[in-house]
Amino acid sequence: MRGAVIHAPGDVRFEERGDPRILHPTDxxxxxxxxxxCGSDLxxxxxxxxxxxxxxxxHEYVGVVEEVGGEVRQxxxxxxxxxxxxxxDNTCPNCRNxxxxxxxxxxxxxxxxxxxxxxRIPLADGTLVAAQDTPDEAHLPSLLACSDVMGTGWYAAxxxxxxxxxxxxxVGDGAVGLCAVIAARELGADRIVAMSxxxxxxxxxxxxxxxxxxxxxxxxxxxxxxxMTAGIGxxxxxxxxxxxxxxxxxxxxxxxxxxxxxxxxPHGVSIExxxxxxxxxxxxxxxAPVRTYPPELIGRVVSxxxxxxxxxxxxLPLEQVAEGYRAMDExxxxxxxxxx
Amino acid sequence: MRGAVIHAPGDVRFEERGDPRILHPTDxxxxxxxxxxCGSDLxxxxxxxxxxxxxxxxHEYVGVVEEVGGEVRQxxxxxxxxxxxxxxDNTCPNCRNxxxxxxxxxxxxxxxxxxxxxxRIPLADGTLVAAQDTPDEAHLPSLLACSDVMGTGWYAAxxxxxxxxxxxxxVGDGAVGLCAVIAARELGADRIVAMSxxxxxxxxxxxxxxxxxxxxxxxxxxxxxxxMTAGIGxxxxxxxxxxxxxxxxxxxxxxxxxxxxxxxxPHGVSIExxxxxxxxxxxxxxxAPVRTYPPELIGRVVSxxxxxxxxxxxxLPLEQVAEGYRAMDExxxxxxxxxx
Numbered sequence: 001m002r003g004a005v006i007h008a009p010g011d012v013r014f015e016e017r018g019d020p021r022i023l024h025p026t027d028x029x030x031x032x033x034x035x036x037x038c039g040s041d042l043x044x045x046x047x048x049x050x051x052x053x054x055x056x057x058x059h060e061y062v063g064v065v066e067e068v069g070g071e072v073r074q075x076x077x078x079x080x081x082x083x084x085x086x087x088x089d090n091t092c093p094n095c096r097n098x099x100x101x102x103x104x105x106x107x108x109x110x111x112x113x114x115x116x117x118x119x120r121i122p123l124a125d126g127t128l129v130a131a132q133d134t135p136d137e138a139h140l141p142s143l144l145a146c147s148d149v150m151g152t153g154w155y156a157a158x159x160x161x162x163x164x165x166x167x168x169x170x171v172g173d174g175a176v177g178l179c180a181v182i183a184a185r186e187l188g189a190d191r192i193v194a195m196s197x198x199x200x201x202x203x204x205x206x207x208x209x210x211x212x213x214x215x216x217x218x219x220x221x222x223x224x225x226x227x228m229t230a231g232i233g234x235x236x237x238x239x240x241x242x243x244x245x246x247x248x249x250x251x252x253x254x255x256x257x258x259x260x261x262x263x264x265x266p267h268g269v270s271i272e273x274x275x276x277x278x279x280x281x282x283x284x285x286x287x288a289p290v291r292t293y294p295p296e297l298i299g300r301v302v303s304x305x306x307x308x309x310x311x312x313x314x315x316l317p318l319e320q321v322a323e324g325y326r327a328m329d330e331x332x333x334x335x336x337x338x339x340x
Numbered sequence: 341m342r343g344a345v346i347h348a349p350g351d352v353r354f355e356e357r358g359d360p361r362i363l364h365p366t367d368x369x370x371x372x373x374x375x376x377x378c379g380s381d382l383x384x385x386x387x388x389x390x391x392x393x394x395x396x397x398x399h400e401y402v403g404v405v406e407e408v409g410g411e412v413r414q415x416x417x418x419x420x421x422x423x424x425x426x427x428x429d430n431t432c433p434n435c436r437n438x439x440x441x442x443x444x445x446x447x448x449x450x451x452x453x454x455x456x457x458x459x460r461i462p463l464a465d466g467t468l469v470a471a472q473d474t475p476d477e478a479h480l481p482s483l484l485a486c487s488d489v490m491g492t493g494w495y496a497a498x499x500x501x502x503x504x505x506x507x508x509x510x511v512g513d514g515a516v517g518l519c520a521v522i523a524a525r526e527l528g529a530d531r532i533v534a535m536s537x538x539x540x541x542x543x544x545x546x547x548x549x550x551x552x553x554x555x556x557x558x559x560x561x562x563x564x565x566x567x568m569t570a571g572i573g574x575x576x577x578x579x580x581x582x583x584x585x586x587x588x589x590x591x592x593x594x595x596x597x598x599x600x601x602x603x604x605x606p607h608g609v610s611i612e613x614x615x616x617x618x619x620x621x622x623x624x625x626x627x628a629p630v631r632t633y634p635p636e637l638i639g640r641v642v643s644x645x646x647x648x649x650x651x652x653x654x655x656l657p658l659e660q661v662a663e664g665y666r667a668m669d670e671x672x673x674x675x676x677x678x679x680x
Contacts, residue, residue: 093572094596099620102596104571159622231444232433247613256434256442257629266613273587273609277602277625280439282499284622285613289597 003116004321007054009047010329012322017056017113020120025071026089028124030063030081034144035115036312037324037336038085039174040265045325048267056113059085060148062140063119065128074125080135081128082146082298083121084290085109090126100126100291115321117340129294135302141309141337142301145179149335150297150308151290152263153179153240157187159261159284160236164188169225170210171250172240173201175311175335176263178208180238182306185209193234195221195249201334204310218249225253233258239285242266256280263288312337343456344661347394349387350669352662357396357453360460365411366429368464370403370421374484375455376652377664377676378425379514380605385665388607396453399425400488402480403459405468414465420475421468422486422638423461424630425449430466440466440631455661457680469634475642481649481677482641485519489675490637490648491630492603493519493580497527499601499624500576504528509565510550511590512580513541515651515675516603518548520578522646525549529576533568535561535589541674544650558589565593573598579625582606596620603628652677 003017020029035058043049044057065079075081088095088103095103107122121127135143142150153176162168168184170177173196184192185208193212194205202213214224225234233255239247242264250260251271262285271283300306314333316324317340324336343357360369375398383389384397405419415421428435428443435443447462461467475483482490493516502508508524510517513536524532525548533552534545542553554564565574573595579587582604590600591611602625611623640646654673656664657680664676 093570097595097597099597102618102620230433255437257437257439262613262617266617269613271611271613271616273602273606273611273625276611276623277606277627278442280442280624280626280629282622282624283616284620285617286620287617289620 001117002319003113004057005054005113006044006051006057008051009045012045012057012325014319014321017116020112020118022067022069023120024122025069026123026125028068028072028075028121028128029066030061030119030121031066032061032063032114032117032119032340033080034140035061035318035338036144037115037328037338038148039176041325042329043265045329056116057110058113058115059109060144061114061119062144062147066118068124072124075128075130079130081130082143082294083109083128084151085148086287087122087127088291089123090291095126098292099289101287101289115318115338117318127291129298131298139301141312142307143298144337145308145311146294146297146301148290149175149311150179150182151293152176152288153238154183154293154297155288155290156180156238156240156261156263157183157236160238160259161282162187162189162236165190166235167191167193167229169193169195169234169237169253170240171195171237171246172264173198173205174240177238177240178204178311178334179308180240181205181208181210182308184238186300186306193225193228207310218245221249222252229255232256236261240264242269244268251275251279251281254279254281261285311335315339341457342659343453344397345394345453346384346391346397348391349385352385352397352665354659354661357456360452360458362407362409363460364462365409366463366465368408368412368415368461368468369406370401370459370461371406372401372403372454372457372459372680373420374480375401375658375678376484377455377668377678378488379516381665382669383605385669396456397450398453398455399449400484401454401459402484402487406458408464412464415468415470419470421470422483422634423449423468424491425488426627427462427467428631429463430631435466438632439629441627441629455658455678457658467631469631469638471638479641481652482647483638484677485648485651486634486637486641488630489515489651490519490522491633492516492628494523494633494637495628495630496520496578496580496601496603497523500578500599501622502527502529502576505530506575507531507533507569509533509535509574509577509593510580511535511577511586512604513538513545514580517578517580518544518651518674519648520580521545521548521550522648524578526640526646533565533574547650558585561589562592569595572596576601580604582609584608591615591619591621594619594621601625651675655679
């Protein structure tokens with residue numbers, strides 16, 4: 001089969017790879033129905049993260065089960081499944097505590113290279129969630145979003161402890177930030193401030209439920225949030241970027257005693273203990289336990305209650321994956337959907 | 341009247357100061373019934389925090405109201421009151437959100453110098469909580485503890501989101517750490533691990549509800565906690581020291597997705613974003629919103645449900661305040677109670 005391989009920063013190729021096979025009796029192999037490029041893939045594409053050797057890439061996917069190993073009990077060939085970016089057993093203490101992305105036996109799906117025609121899924125029973133039926137094609141993008149960005153936005157809102165009636169600010173207008181707007185709306189936030197300087201993303205944020213747009217960044221952005229909140233800051237702030245500046249902006253925009261949920265993979269970020277102390281702000285982040293949410297999120301997608309699909313504003317055949325990366329790198333696209 | 345004044349590190353004197361007076365119509369003046377020395381006072385006493393000029397000191401107190409300003413409505417002369425270490429109006433947005441220690445009009449009681457015979461209390465209606473009746477003398481130490489250490493331990497447990505049935509570790513065996521053990525017990529923790537190397541403090545922790553004692557520190561302490569928790573760490577960790585080492589120990593002892601409540605004033609602490617991210621641990625700290633708890637805590641003290649009083653293992657006449665500092669500095673006492 002063929003799949004994407006990153007050879008060096010800026011150099012993603014669609015090439016022949018071996019067919020994935022069942023390696024362990026808990027594995028499954030799926031035929032990819034849709035996959036996509038993640039903002040975090042760009043860290044390698046831009047050379048921020050090192051690319052030591054040619055490596056398969058991609059970690060978001062929906063598909064149809066082709067084959068399962070001898071110890072797979074719940075997942076069956078023919079099912080339409082949504083996966084998550086870490087394989088997890090769903091039985092270890094961390095999984096039981098609600099953190100499958102910290103599963104004691106987790107395996108990064110990135111290592112499998114999910115921007116490909118077929119994918120080996122380790123720990124299939126724990127990792128995959130089957131949809132009731134084969135979904136309408138119209139729901140495909142939203143279901144694919146549940147395998148990472150929608151679940152990550154959802155976690156950001158839960159980690160920041162968004163409550164009904166609150167004011168929530170979202171730092172970052174990428175696909176995750178936009179999904180975080182949906183999550184804040186679903187959790188009942190009254191006022192949702194999207195911090196964005198890009199017109200098309202502002203429009204999407206508004207369509208997703210943002211009530212206000214703030215275009216300023218850094219100290220000016222913080223000042224705008226405070227103006228909107230009687231001088232104290234937002235109840236909850238969802239940090240969806242991962243830079244030193246965005247994290248500072250998030251912390252400073254939060255009211256005393258509020259919460260920050262941070263899901264942008266931190267690059268060079270450190271939090272001053274004394275500052276955090278004096279702010280009374282709670283901080284929780286991490287790779288989202290995306291496996292926990294699909295049962296709930298799939299229902300909301302299928303019923304039409306949420307529709308994160310439009311974060312994909314570019315759809316390409318999988319073989320044009322390189323162009324998918326370029327478009328996102330050059331900010332011509334928010335997120336690229338790839339169809340094998 | 342007379343009160344404690346710190347002149348330089350190691351030099352606390354009991355000397356004549358002016359009588360406190362009503363300066364604003366929202367003030368009260370109380371006659372101190374009991375006061376004490378805080379672990380945080382030792383930061384100045386030991387020269388870690390600079391002492392620029394002779395300054396009144398002390399911020400924990402219970403007393404009887406002597407006089408109130410013209411705008412004080414709820415507090416009346418003759419009432420027995422428990423205060424907190426920040427004066428707060430109890431009406432601003434931060435107070436209403438549950439964080440009076442971040443009141444927009446807060447005033448540090450340390451500036452009033454509460455280790456003294458009388459104390460001016462700014463924002464008296466917001467700051468003071470009156471007991472139903474003049475308490476039994478036997479309850480005096482526990483009520484005094486509610487003005488800081490018991491409330492601070494309570495906040496540590498709430499900030500770490502201690503839940504019924506959980507395993508909780510407490511880093512720090514000072515008065516706050518010991519009170520945090522009580523708080524964890526009251527919130528229903530099943531297993532409470534006190535990290536302490538001092539026999540007398542271990543005994544007190546056990547009396548307060550600790551089920552286990554860990555004497556190791558640093559990486560060895562973390563390893564012990566993990567051994568006790570199927571390898572993953574405690575559900576919640578209460579950090580009651582404030583050093584780089586104690587914070588690291590707290591973070592590393594917490595299971596993925598658990599919570600750290602940190603109430604030791606941080607000195608030189610910074611938290612790596614990438615580490616916090618990969619841990620899924622939630623962190624909340626700060627000067628405890630102690631004003632929020634006395635109504636609840638006073639009831640528990642008076643009914644005999646909690647008895648933090650024994651954290652005071654040395655009682656001296658207020659005029660011997662200097663000896664009270666020395667005893668704590670030399671770790672001959674956990675906490676010194678001072679009676680005018």
